[in-house]
Amino acid sequence: MKTIRHSSNVLVGLLAALAACGGGSNSxxxxxxxxxxxxxxxxxxxxxxxxxxxxxxxxxxxxxxxxxxxxxxxxxxxxxxxxxxxxxxxxxxxxxxxxxxxxxxxxxxxQPNEVTLTIQKQGNGNGAVFANPPGSPNFVPGTSIQITATANSGSIFSAWGGACAGVPSNSPCDLVMNADSTVTATFDLSETFVSNTWSASLGTVTDSIGCRYAISASGVMTLNVVENLNGTMSGTGSTTAHIGIVTVYTPPYDTCTALPFDTSGTGNISGSDASFTASLSSSGGNFSMTFTGTRSGTTITGSATVSQTLRDGSGTAYPTSGTTGSFTATKQ
CATH class of the missing domain: 2.60.40.1080 (Immunoglobulin-like)
Structure with a gap:
């Protein structure tokens, strides 16, 4: 019996020690x-x-x-x-x-939820695209941003795409970032060609009192050519034009007076190296020039149809037209 009581005391002491060390209900x-x-x-x-x-x-x-x-x-x-x-x-x-x-x-x-702007550049030209406000491509939904594109020398910015599709290439793209958006900016190579002097006889006109005039035109054409990745050609063109007027017949007892003048035309280019057209006209539409040509390396060769409408003091119109001989434009 003594042995049993001694064992019980040891067991009680052991449980107390465990409790003191964190056992039992103490975690x-x-x-x-x-x-x-x-x-x-x-x-x-x-x-x-x-x-x-x-x-x-x-x-x-x-x-x-x-x-x-x-x-x-x-x-x-x-x-x-x-x-x-x-x-x-x-x-x-x-x-x-x-x-x-x-x-x-x-x-x-x-943090606020964000949407991501991805800008992709394409085309065979070079340039830079900037978003304002600048910084991270991530924006809080509803943020208004403006994206601009600047072409490097020798290149032209030709088109917006993606979320900015339909925005004119000469305008920045204003975008509200309500969702993840991708914007493409196309840069194409731009080359400038300047022609030698072209000339054309536009025929003769006879006014209401019988004065007859020989009309001519001459000038220099400049083409800013863009070679697109799909093999097409685009760009802009311009030309100076001196309209010469020479009196070739004066009726008896009358005086004929007509003075030469200068005008110009601007417009767009379309087609390909093998065959393209530059359609140029003055702001009032009285002068027009349609150049058709081909490009081979650094030279453009072709000819143009030139039209000029003359008007007398009463506003009567006298249309004239003619064709140039073949002339060339050389890459600058």
């Missing part, structure tokens, strides 16, 4: 260590907060269940047992993890 948790995959999620994203209970020596305490709460679940809601966080609105939420009577906190700062 032994001295602190809680937190881990978060992302403390700055954006609205709509998810993240995770993990909690590890440790003892006074930093050793993980096993078998302790942790619970999670958010002081602002409208900003960041957290699953009470898994620690999964859903970012719901812009703001800061304090996440608390409680393990074995000990707690730790971490701030989850929810």
């Amino acid at each position: 032994g948790v001295a602190a809680v260590q937190l881990q978060s995959t992302n403390t700055n999620p954006r609205v709509g994203e998810t993240t995770h907060v993990g909690a590890t209970p440790v003892d006074a020596h930093g050793i993980t305490v096993q078998g302790v269940v942790c619970a999670f709460t958010s002081n602002s679940p409208g900003v960041a809601a957290i699953d009470a047992t898994s620690g999964a966080v859903a970012a719901l609105s812009v703001g800061v939420a304090v996440i608390t993890a409680t393990c074995g009577g000990k707690s730790a906190t971490v701030d989850i700062t929810v």
Whole structure:
């Protein structure tokens, strides 16, 4: 019997010692260590907060269940047992993890959701594209931006595409970033050709009192040629034009007076190296020139039809036209 009583005393002493060391109902948790995959999620994203209970020596305490709460679940809601966080609105939420009577906190700062602007350059030319406001390609939804394109020397900015499709190439693109957007900017090579002097006889006109005049035209044409990736040619052109007027018949007892003058024409180029057209005209439409030619290396060769409408003091129109001989334009 003495032996049995002695064993019972030893057992009671052992249980007391275990309780003092953290056994029984005392968890032994001295602190809680937190881990978060992302403390700055954006609205709509998810993240995770993990909690590890440790003892006074930093050793993980096993078998302790942790619970999670958010002081602002409208900003960041957290699953009470898994620690999964859903970012719901812009703001800061304090996440608390409680393990074995000990707690730790971490701030989850929810950022505005963002949309991304992607700018792609294409074509055989070179240039730069800028977005204002500048900086990151990421923007808060609803942000208004303006995109501009500047061609390098020897190139021309020819077209917007993607989210900016339809915007004239000589205008910036104004865009509201409500969703991820891709903008393309096409730069093509531009080359300038200047012709030797062209000339054409436009025939004769006889006015209302019988004065007859011989009409001629001459000038220099400039073509700004763009070679497109698809093999076509485009660009702009211009020409000077001196309209010569010589009196060739004066009726008896009358005086004929007509003075030469200068004009000009501008327009566009279309076609390909093998055959293209430059359609040029004056702002009022009285003068026009249609040049048809081909390009071979650094030389353009062709001829043009030239028209000029003359008017007398009463406004009567006298249309004239003629064709130039073949002439060339050389790359500058």
